[in-house]
Amino acid sequence: MEERLLGRVTRAAGVPDLVSVLAERLTPTDLQSLMLAVYAARAGRVAPAELLASYERNRFAGPSPADPRVLAVFDAAAFALLGELGYAGVELSPLSPLGTVGAVTGVSQHKVLTTSRNSEVLADSTNVLALESAARRRDLLRRDPRSRDRVRLCASHRLVRGQFFDRPGTLPHFRLLALTTAGRDEGSFRFETAALTEQLDAHLRLLAEGRREGLLIDRVRVSVTDLSQGVRRDALTSVLDVLAARHPEVAFGFDDEREQGRGYYRDACFFVHATTAGGDELLITDGGFTDWTAQLLSNAKERLLISGAGTERLCIRFAAPG
Incomplete structure (x- = not known):
């Protein structure tokens, strides 16, 4: 399943060896800069109402029931x-x-x-x-x-x-x-x-x-x-x-x-x-x-x-x- 998913992603990006480019050819600092730019762009498109909906469905974000x-x-x-x-x-x-x-x-x-x-x-x-x-x-x-x-x-x-x-x-x-x-x-x-x-x-x-x-x-x-x-x-x-x-x-x-x-x-x-x-x-x-x-x-x-x-x-x- 993971191979099919990666195949679809690389085809959509138009870069067949996308994973190796990101993992091996970019330095950690360059990769970090790239990912920060990507997530900054995505975060900039999040509306407040969408944020609340995301909070309610994101399994990582909900609070613990513990006192x-x-x-x-x-x-x-x-x-x-x-x-x-x-x-x-x-x-x-x-x-x-x-x-x-x-x-x-x-x-x-x-x-x-x-x-x-x-x-x-x-x-x-x-x-x-x-x-x-x-x-x-x-x-x-x-x-x-x-x-x-x-x-x-x-x-x-x-x-x-x-x-x-x-x-x-x-x-x-x-x-x-x-x-x-x-x-x-x-x-x-x-x-x-x-x-x-x-x-x-x-x-x-x-x-x-x-x-x-x-x-x-x-x-x-x-x-x-x-x-x-x-x-x-x-x-x-x-x-x-x-x-x-x-x-x-x-x-x-x-x-x-x-x-x-x-x-x-x-x-x-x-x-x-x-x-x-x-x-x-x-x-x-x-x-x-x-x-x-x-x-x-x-x-x-x-x-x-x-x-x-x-x-x-x-x-x-x-x-x-x-």
């Missing part, structure tokens, strides 16, 4: 807790460099809202936190090439996804609380074991904090998927044993059937599910190990654990009636 006061209260409690746990809060820009998602993940650019200024609207804040982590780790490595100092970051941000969501009530934009832990390989999976324990503990404490703030969170379940073909099974089991002792009310286990995230994560990944008062079990948190900082720093010794909690889903679906 901003609830989100603000949860964010304040989350940042206070995460600060105590050693995570530095980062207020991210709404934009990031073109290729922020695709360059290190292989995810299609079609899932990202690309701008006319050679940038993209944030589709996943963990990708930007990976960039910030790599920059901070690079500074540490300049002072000590073997630095094992960990960089723990967190951000609460509204993300925009380009793909179409067909579930009723699902918007292409939503709020996510992201955590990242970056560091260096310490041997024997020590960095990974410590980082995984810390992040899962943080997410479970956040859910407990949500209960104290009035969210009706019933059962919580953590599932870890071993992507190492059993090599890291004992270490992962030890993580679950430690967490089970800290959080006896939470169910822990392995999910060896999980397919989502294979090829995206490495070594291990995890889900955190929570059950509403009405009995609906919902995915709240997704996370796992990636090689993003290793790619960004061209250093195979670098390690990164990422995770994201859907705080908007949490604050809407688990809110008390009224």
Whole structure:
């Protein structure tokens, strides 16, 4: 379908190799100037009445049904807790460099809202936190090439996804609380074991904090998927044993059937599910190990654990009636 669409566009423009001309022959600055001129001309033809109609039908433009006061209260409690746990809060820009998602993940650019200024609207804040982590780790490595100092970051941000969501009530934009832990390989999976324990503990404490703030969170379940073909099974089991002792009310286990995230994560990944008062079990948190900082720093010794909690889903679906 995409080839047919591009074929029609290039025929209408009268330039058979239009895509390669724009993508390869123009510099980024020239392409940006061209696109700015095109959209300035189009915007100049928009009448106020047409603008309102566009706002009402544009799936990217409508507001969220979430109560901003609830989100603000949860964010304040989350940042206070995460600060105590050693995570530095980062207020991210709404934009990031073109290729922020695709360059290190292989995810299609079609899932990202690309701008006319050679940038993209944030589709996943963990990708930007990976960039910030790599920059901070690079500074540490300049002072000590073997630095094992960990960089723990967190951000609460509204993300925009380009793909179409067909579930009723699902918007292409939503709020996510992201955590990242970056560091260096310490041997024997020590960095990974410590980082995984810390992040899962943080997410479970956040859910407990949500209960104290009035969210009706019933059962919580953590599932870890071993992507190492059993090599890291004992270490992962030890993580679950430690967490089970800290959080006896939470169910822990392995999910060896999980397919989502294979090829995206490495070594291990995890889900955190929570059950509403009405009995609906919902995915709240997704996370796992990636090689993003290793790619960004061209250093195979670098390690990164990422995770994201859907705080908007949490604050809407688990809110008390009224």
